[in-house]
Amino acid sequence: MLDETDAKTLIDRMGVAARDAAAELAYAPPARKEAALLAAADAVLAQQAEILAANAEDLAFGRDKGLSPAMMDRLKLDESRIAGIVESLRAVAAQRDPVGEVIAEWDRPTGLHIQRVRTPLGVIGVIYESRPNVTADAGALCLKAGNAVILRGGSESFHSSRAIHACMVAGLKATGLPEAAIQLVPTRERAAVAEMLRAVAHIDVIVPRGGKGLVGLVQAEARVPVFAHLEGICHIYADGAADLEKARAVVLNAKTRRTGICGAMECLLIDRAFYAQYGAVLVEDLRDAGVEMRVSADLAHVPGTVRAQPDDFGREFLDMICAAKLVDGVDGAIAHIRRYGSSHTESILTEDDATAARFFERLDSAILMRNASTQFADGGEFGMGAEIGIATGKLHARGPVGAEQLTSFKYIVRGNGTIRS
Amino acid sequence: MLDETDAKTLIDRMGVAARDAAAELAYAPPARKEAALLAAADAVLAQQAEILAANAEDLAFGRDKGLSPAMMDRLKLDESRIAGIVESLRAVAAQRDPVGEVIAEWDRPTGLHIQRVRTPLGVIGVIYESRPNVTADAGALCLKAGNAVILRGGSESFHSSRAIHACMVAGLKATGLPEAAIQLVPTRERAAVAEMLRAVAHIDVIVPRGGKGLVGLVQAEARVPVFAHLEGICHIYADGAADLEKARAVVLNAKTRRTGICGAMECLLIDRAFYAQYGAVLVEDLRDAGVEMRVSADLAHVPGTVRAQPDDFGREFLDMICAAKLVDGVDGAIAHIRRYGSSHTESILTEDDATAARFFERLDSAILMRNASTQFADGGEFGMGAEIGIATGKLHARGPVGAEQLTSFKYIVRGNGTIRS
Numbered sequence: 001m002l003d004e005t006d007a008k009t010l011i012d013r014m015g016v017a018a019r020d021a022a023a024e025l026a027y028a029p030p031a032r033k034e035a036a037l038l039a040a041a042d043a044v045l046a047q048q049a050e051i052l053a054a055n056a057e058d059l060a061f062g063r064d065k066g067l068s069p070a071m072m073d074r075l076k077l078d079e080s081r082i083a084g085i086v087e088s089l090r091a092v093a094a095q096r097d098p099v100g101e102v103i104a105e106w107d108r109p110t111g112l113h114i115q116r117v118r119t120p121l122g123v124i125g126v127i128y129e130s131r132p133n134v135t136a137d138a139g140a141l142c143l144k145a146g147n148a149v150i151l152r153g154g155s156e157s158f159h160s161s162r163a164i165h166a167c168m169v170a171g172l173k174a175t176g177l178p179e180a181a182i183q184l185v186p187t188r189e190r191a192a193v194a195e196m197l198r199a200v201a202h203i204d205v206i207v208p209r210g211g212k213g214l215v216g217l218v219q220a221e222a223r224v225p226v227f228a229h230l231e232g233i234c235h236i237y238a239d240g241a242a243d244l245e246k247a248r249a250v251v252l253n254a255k256t257r258r259t260g261i262c263g264a265m266e267c268l269l270i271d272r273a274f275y276a277q278y279g280a281v282l283v284e285d286l287r288d289a290g291v292e293m294r295v296s297a298d299l300a301h302v303p304g305t306v307r308a309q310p311d312d313f314g315r316e317f318l319d320m321i322c323a324a325k326l327v328d329g330v331d332g333a334i335a336h337i338r339r340y341g342s343s344h345t346e347s348i349l350t351e352d353d354a355t356a357a358r359f360f361e362r363l364d365s366a367i368l369m370r371n372a373s374t375q376f377a378d379g380g381e382f383g384m385g386a387e388i389g390i391a392t393g394k395l396h397a398r399g400p401v402g403a404e405q406l407t408s409f410k411y412i413v414r415g416n417g418t419i420r421s
Numbered sequence: 422m423l424d425e426t427d428a429k430t431l432i433d434r435m436g437v438a439a440r441d442a443a444a445e446l447a448y449a450p451p452a453r454k455e456a457a458l459l460a461a462a463d464a465v466l467a468q469q470a471e472i473l474a475a476n477a478e479d480l481a482f483g484r485d486k487g488l489s490p491a492m493m494d495r496l497k498l499d500e501s502r503i504a505g506i507v508e509s510l511r512a513v514a515a516q517r518d519p520v521g522e523v524i525a526e527w528d529r530p531t532g533l534h535i536q537r538v539r540t541p542l543g544v545i546g547v548i549y550e551s552r553p554n555v556t557a558d559a560g561a562l563c564l565k566a567g568n569a570v571i572l573r574g575g576s577e578s579f580h581s582s583r584a585i586h587a588c589m590v591a592g593l594k595a596t597g598l599p600e601a602a603i604q605l606v607p608t609r610e611r612a613a614v615a616e617m618l619r620a621v622a623h624i625d626v627i628v629p630r631g632g633k634g635l636v637g638l639v640q641a642e643a644r645v646p647v648f649a650h651l652e653g654i655c656h657i658y659a660d661g662a663a664d665l666e667k668a669r670a671v672v673l674n675a676k677t678r679r680t681g682i683c684g685a686m687e688c689l690l691i692d693r694a695f696y697a698q699y700g701a702v703l704v705e706d707l708r709d710a711g712v713e714m715r716v717s718a719d720l721a722h723v724p725g726t727v728r729a730q731p732d733d734f735g736r737e738f739l740d741m742i743c744a745a746k747l748v749d750g751v752d753g754a755i756a757h758i759r760r761y762g763s764s765h766t767e768s769i770l771t772e773d774d775a776t777a778a779r780f781f782e783r784l785d786s787a788i789l790m791r792n793a794s795t796q797f798a799d800g801g802e803f804g805m806g807a808e809i810g811i812a813t814g815k816l817h818a819r820g821p822v823g824a825e826q827l828t829s830f831k832y833i834v835r836g837n838g839t840i841r842s
Contacts, residue, residue, distance in 0.1 A: 023759070023783075027783055122785075370833075371835070398831065410819065419670050420802065
């Protein structure tokens, strides 16, 4: 059993090593980081048998522990999932390197030339649950942006994560990058998590990857800043000026394409003007697709629906369940979303530009959409390549968090013996 | 005496009002914010007699309390300082409005058009000490960026801040903006500060304005994110390839132009190659200008210097005192700065591009300069207009913090009935 002192010693040691590695990574040539990721991908392929054997150990542990089928599924690796890990590593390797980019530059009357230049953030802590592939994905994105990373995988995926981590380290070694660039906390003890959350001297940002329980704990306990979203309670508002066919397609897709992702619609808001024209067609479509519709009193007459309880609004179902409600125009929708939303993603269905502009202007979710499915709330769909998660905080990173969002910047100022008068 | 419960009630009430005001400010037309600031400037001019009378009360209180002459000077207002406040308000009014700016936009193969649009941060908390003008400066910058602000002035400047705050509110009222956009904590009790630092539900960012004691307290206690620098331990490194005349001018300016600002040089690092060529001329120049030179052993032979104690390196003197040391080339300087620096501002004096590039690449201070005085570390000198402070953290805002740095962003995504496959 790891006590608090041991955990502190462990994280201090890993933190110092990470800080040293980060200082070196900050000026590592892009080609070397790319080569390290490609070498890691090769190692994952070469070590496939070892990774699967490690995963079998985890699966046996999970069965003994009585993990749910959903968790067992997230934990499980097979040849196709390993191929996915390899593909992700190669995709991140191929991405543009964000470090060193001149974000802005200008001249001053004093003769100074000022540049704002992108730099790595430093050290990222990633705390995740059962998916072993996060070891590779998060490690790769952090490295791409020149950051050192301290990974703390779920206890269920302990052996799998360790096997994948060994491949990441092989990639670093093969290219002469510091091994401490990607470290894995070598213990299942939870005391190490608590210590990471307090490690402001060693870790610049914590990214939790997992369910509401994990994210809520991290947000409540962390002294280190956190990039995360607690919930994705995504709304779609069907305005009176919506195009019916677009609305039907988007609503169905937003709920049913995949129900378990944070960009899935959880609440449908229907303008009374839309309802007057088209009735409850959107509710009926969802119902017919097998969605349990929990509706407000004025929609309760629609056959096959159930009455929503008050806590069905502002709830993340992550399932074939959807709340629905009539509202008075865009202002009614805005008021509802302000009260019940989670600042993740909301979409308006309308052909009216002024109404869309009002929706965009008066809401402050990380992502606001028009005539598009909320399921597009994703780093890949945004063209950012891989993402480490989606953030709903207002500081630094919002929306999908890719390599670029894992950077900071510094100012480079050039003069010629320039002094201030 | 305000107890903890009262303080919580007070900050909760102010926080809710600020959040409501912020929601409205987020879409306030730029012209209205500008008009509010101009009206506030007019009010300050019109209320000059009342402000000076309030300031006289504070000065009397300060004398009774035995404040130092330096603090009394920071506290004191006169006609010229009031003119300065008016000028600052008008300058911020005239600045470009950052809200709504499209920071980036791109198209996706799916047909989606994605924009990253600048938004206000929300609610800023500003905690300051004796300078009453911060009431106007900080209030104006926050308003410009569409943020509500909760100001907590020092107890010494209580009446002066209240009188200036009344003018800011007059400006808001005159233009129909919510009065709660700029609130001043109406008590001298310190319990209110502790409550602000914990108010994560109400305040998005805290900006402390004051000495190391205040900033250190805020950084240690705050649960709300903080934009600040604890110290400005600025270094200048005179490389072997420096131009002698530029070096002499910059070094003298960086130390002596104003010693009390965070951009003042506190430590001079001289390359042994520079010393071999030019001797201790930079040390002698500073000494002749009246600076107490605390030097390493290998410079101790220079007449009129004193031997540096170990804690003179990494020390912010804010006075006519400077540490100095010989180092082995740019790598010696980098190693010294990594160990003793405060990530604020460092400058290299060299004519060699590769050496400058190495300095820029291997250090991660918020501001790195070449052949320029560290005294340029200032929002005005960067062309940002006014600044609310300088940040040395890595997240969100670094370097001078002006209106633009007090913003966040959101994504606006436009489709045409676009669904995800």
